[in-house]
Amino acid sequence: MQGNNCGHDPDKPRWFEPPKQHTRPKIISKAIAEIRRYYRAPVATIPSLNLANGSERQQRSERREACLAVLSCLLHYLDLVSLRVGIPQNDTSFQGISMPFIAEKSGLSLRRAERAAADLVRAGLITVHPLCQKLTDTAYKGYAAIRTISAKLFALLGMSARLRHERERATARQRKRNRKHEQKQAAKISLVADMIANQANIFDPTESAAMSAIRKLKSILSDSDP
DNA sequence: CTAGGCACGACTTGCGGATA
């Protein structure tokens, strides 16, 4: 058995494998490839991560493998506009990803992924903001934490200018998507408004017909509410 | 200088528990 019961082989580290059907901006795949240098040269590549264990001693290879798998996974699901990690939804909202999800995609156990993520936080490469909703005095509902990747990571890899450029492009893409979404919503409302106007003109505008149309309008609006 | 031995301690799994 190699490593500490985790199948680790120092000579053959396992890297994060992004889902085949996912296409991501070039800067992300470049960053994922670049950070792999940390495995062979931790001090030279990301010194703060090497010091995350609070020791002068070099971080062990299993841990480096885990840290890189988690960091690669976070980079893969990075939103360039906000530098938040998550999956954009069809309704333009944004869904953070949970630790079990990260662990699964990174090919690590949950505990191993948690420890690797904690190292990344200590190294200042990511920030984590846990979210939860208080239901009663004793009950809470937990949500996937909001994680952000520090722009300093890209600076470390010599990709600051490239990141700025790609973020501008991503912002433009997002603006275009939002405009399209708003236009669709406006079209829905406009059609219902037309219908109300037609009803008012064609039939005798009784109060009940108008109320029924307004109810329909409300239900459409509530359906489109994210 | 290099290879090998050894001690240390970083890290693992697996569990339970606390917190918000």
Add this chain to the structure above:
DNA sequence: TATCCGCAAGTCGTGCCTAG
């Protein structure tokens, strides 16, 4: 419910030391 923390027992990578 998601995340984080601590503990115990065990593994083995890392770095130091020494012999050749």
